[in-house]
Amino acid sequence: MSQTETDIQNMFDTIAPSYDFLNRLLSLRQDVRWRRALAHQIPFRIGGTYVDVATGTGDVLVAAQNQHPEYASWVGVDISDNMLTLAKKKLGETLHPSAAPTFIQASAEKLPFPNETVDCLSISFGLRNVIDKEKALQEFLRVLKPEGTLLILEFFTPTGVLSRFFEFYFHHILPRIGGLFSDAKAYQYLPTSVMSFYSHAALCGLLHTHHLPVITQKRFLFGGCRLLVSKKMAPSTSPLVVT
């Protein structure tokens, strides 16, 4: 039976309390490094507007605010109320009140922002979970300012000699450890969702057709995790996709 957005929301509501702990454990803290690399790609914009979609417990916002204090407006969007509650607590504790983000419970498929108002939009380990991914990309295109930046951090099926090791870990070890501390089904869903997600080349192609061409990318875990940096282009000026 296919999943609905409510199923996804319920799953993340359930795993929210142990989400950060398991991220650090299962990635051996590499997830912190990946989000820092994402923050490194944020363009310098004094008074800029930053939106983190599928923000979860707000870790991307923490990394982004540390590296880009010049932004004036910070927003975290997610469908999971429990994730947002943790994000509010975390960001409330760690940051200066004037930089406090606004958190909104909403879907990536229908963002609550006017056209062309966002300087930089990120989605980290979130796009894979969105039901209608193309609708989300259309929303990203709509809300980004011309030449605005889209940052996608995501897992992909790796290729090459070490891919078997990665797949064994992802399919057999990770769900067992996840099941010990959290909802076993959610950590079985993780490798399944990666397998049914786009290949990175297919996603680059899709971004290109949505006028969000990838201008640079970074590989982690032998390509099992990638950071894609896209720019909103006018249809006639889109450069070729970098793969």
Ligand SMILES: C[S@@+](CC[C@H](N)C(=O)[O-])C[C@H]1O[C@@H](n2cnc3c(N)ncnc32)[C@H](O)[C@@H]1O
């Ligand atoms: C794997 S977590 C990633 C959280 C965070 N970005 C990070 O880097 O740790 C995926 C998040 O996406 C959210 N999510 C799933 N579908 C969504 C949608 N359609 N719109 C907004 N958020 C969504 C979930 O509630 C969850 O918090």
